[in-house]
Amino acid sequence: MTLTPAQTELYHRALLRVLDCNNTRFGLTEPALRTLVEAEGFEPSEGEVADALDYMVDPEVGYVVQVNKGQFNPANRAWKITARGINHLRERGQ
Amino acid sequence: MKKPAVPSIPRADAVLKNRTELHDAIWERLLPGPNKLKHHEIIAWLQAEHSLTVSTGAFSVFVSWLRLQKQAAANAAVTEGLLDAVKQAVPTVTQEQLDELGHTTFSLQAMEQGDLKGYVQLRSLRSREEIERAKLDLRLKTTREHALDALREEIKDRPESLRAFEAFVATLPEEKP
Numbered sequence: 015m016t017l018t019p020a021q022t023e024l025y026h027r028a029l030l031r032v033l034d035c036n037n038t039r040f041g042l043t044e045p046a047l048r049t050l051v052e053a054e055g056f057e058p059s060e061g062e063v064a065d066a067l068d069y070m071v072d073p074e075v076g077y078v079v080q081v082n083k084g085q086f087n088p089a090n091r092a093w094k095i096t097a098r099g100i101n102h103l104r105e106r107g108q
Numbered sequence: 109m110k111k112p113a114v115p116s117i118p119r120a121d122a123v124l125k126n127r128t129e130l131h132d133a134i135w136e137r138l139l140p141g142p143n144k145l146k147h148h149e150i151i152a153w154l155q156a157e158h159s160l161t162v163s164t165g166a167f168s169v170f171v172s173w174l175r176l177q178k179q180a181a182a183n184a185a186v187t188e189g190l191l192d193a194v195k196q197a198v199p200t201v202t203q204e205q206l207d208e209l210g211h212t213t214f215s216l217q218a219m220e221q222g223d224l225k226g227y228v229q230l231r232s233l234r235s236r237e238e239i240e241r242a243k244l245d246l247r248l249k250t251t252r253e254h255a256l257d258a259l260r261e262e263i264k265d266r267p268e269s270l271r272a273f274e275a276f277v278a279t280l281p282e283e284k285p
Contacts, residue, residue, distance in 0.1 A: 035176035038184035038214070046215035049222045082211040085204055092211035104126060 015058050022066075028054035029066055030077060030103050033095035041081035041092030067093055077102055124162060124170040130154075135174060147171070183217040 017025060032050045036042060042050070048063045058066070070077040077099030082092035124130070137145045137153070145153065151167055154160040162170070191210050194201060256277060263269040 035173060036180045036218075037177060038180050040184055040187060040214035041211050042218060043212060043215040046219045046222075049219045053222065082208055084208070086208050090208050090212050092215065104122065 015056065015062055025051075025056050025058070026066055026070060026077075027103065027106070028056055029063070029070070030095055030099050033078060033093065034100060034103055036094065041094045043082075043090055043092050045089060047093065070099070123160065124154075124167070125173065127158075127160070130158065130160075131174060134171075135178065138171065138174075179221060180218070183214055183221075186217065187214045 028051050029047060031054065032047060033042060044060060044063045044067070047067075048058060048060060051058065051063070067078055067080075069075060071080055071093075076096055078093050079096050080091060081094050082090060084091035124134075134150060134154075136143050137150050147164060147167055151162055151164065154162055187210050190213055191206050194209065195206060259273065260270070263273060
């Protein structure tokens with residue numbers, strides 16, 4: 015999935031919209047995010063989901079937070095949207 | 109922070125997402141029961157009672173989002189139940205293990221529902237395609253039958269021609285359903 019900067023931003027917003035649907039205490043794992051973001055029209059590889067999350071968890075961005083580090087299995091790393099991530103979506107009317 | 113590469117164009121359904129105080133009232137009107145209303149009735153209610161103007165499309169997107177939120181809440185409840193059962197069955201399980209199991213179970217449920225949604229969409233797409241193909245076949249068959257009937261009508265007074273025509277029609281390949 016080769017994306018232009020504009021497409022990358024749309025892809026990040028799509029991931030955030032998926033995360034925004036979950037307001038429970040549990041996070042979503044990368045395989046789940048990969049499956050669910052397909053409904054938004056993106057078909058990322060596992061690495062591309064991880065890359066996007068790594069960018070958005072960066073303290074300077076801070077749109078997502080890792081709620082499980084995958085201590086027993088790295089595939090179980092789980093993520094949630096932060097208040098800043100929700101604001102980012104809402105400010106863009108999403 | 110970097111300037112966004114995509115201009116900020118508000119999505120029409122965002123107005124409703126931001127009005128969190130209305131979510132429960134809308135949900136109540138979506139569920140089966142005495143308060144259930146159709147989408148256009150809820151849109152009219154929003155306009156009349158809350159001065160909110162929402163298009164049918166935007167309302168539909170919002171409803172999908174609200175359903176996913178409710179689904180996530182239901183999945184979380186199932187996960188909590190499972191974690192309680194595991195805790196009781198395996199007293200030595202650590203909190204870290206339970207947490208990881210919780211996130212994984214919750215995600216698996218979401219994935220299953222995501223796949224199921226895709227499967228249903230694919231099935232309905234296939235069904236629509238089958239129906240369209242059947243309609244097209246029906247139209248083709250009707251057209252051919254009409255054309256043959258018209259020819260028959262033209263030559264009905266010439267028995268030899270009619271016989272030859274029917275012999276020719278008999279050699280035509282049968283139309284595939």
